[in-house]
Amino acid sequence: MKMPQNFKEILAENAVIGMVIPDAKYDEMLINAAGNLGKEYNKILYISINKPYKKLVGKFKQNHINPDKFYFIDCITRTAGDVNSTENCIYVSSPKALDEIKTAIFDVFRKQEIDVALIDSPSVLSTYYEHTDVLKLMHLLMTKLDVAECKGIFPFQKESAGPLRRSIEMFTDEIVYLESDNDKWGFKYEF
């Protein structure tokens, strides 16, 4: 099988992919992946379960990624105090507010034309919810992506994601590994 070179190539044949990243490089490689998505697509939905919007935007700027190409759902900032949603970020009251997360996802797809959605990360959700509730949320998101004809990326920590990754794999078209070779990174299909 030919090795895919970029997201557009992978997502041309697969609407939803699972993306496996080594734990030690997870945050760094996910930012790299977001940067590549930003180069390849016009509007990306970034659903952050445990990273504040401001911190993410700071990281994006450090890595020369244009945050204007992204629309964010931030599930963590409001746990530390009230904050108003901005033009490109919806703040959900807490990662535990499952219905609010669903409403925010629906709102974004109603108001924005999204090319790709990335959820960072499904396995963090298992800290807050039962296994089956996480699966149902991911299934709902997959269905929403299908209806909106939008692509989806579900990233997972390679070593620590546990059984959830195997279950969510059912809602993907393909699983790809991100591999780090010093400063370079690339894709590898799982066979």
Place this chain on the structure above:
Amino acid sequence: MYKIMVVDDEPDVIEVVTDILESKGYYVIGAISGDECLKKLEKEQVDLILMDFFMPELDGRMVIEKIRENSKLRDTKIAVLTSATFKKRGVEILKELNVLDYIIKPFDADDLVMRIKKILE
């Protein structure tokens, strides 16, 4: 008489499927969780398992994998009966696990019976 196990965390689904299948002459056993399914299978073998996917603790894939790993149970016929829609990778996994059919809820009773008959005969 064929023996069918219906595994679903919603008792109403077990009841409805049981009513449909008993009216066609099948013997039906219900299991409310993956764990209960595995415990019941230790005591009695069945001809077919209808497996839900969205279940707490052990989801459908996990339960099917445990059945396939068990030398006494691994040849049991299994069909998935679920509200979940699986994508390409998911369907491949069902094939790898030798799942014989994938029936989506809500289902048509006549269609369900026809598909079960096809699997068993």
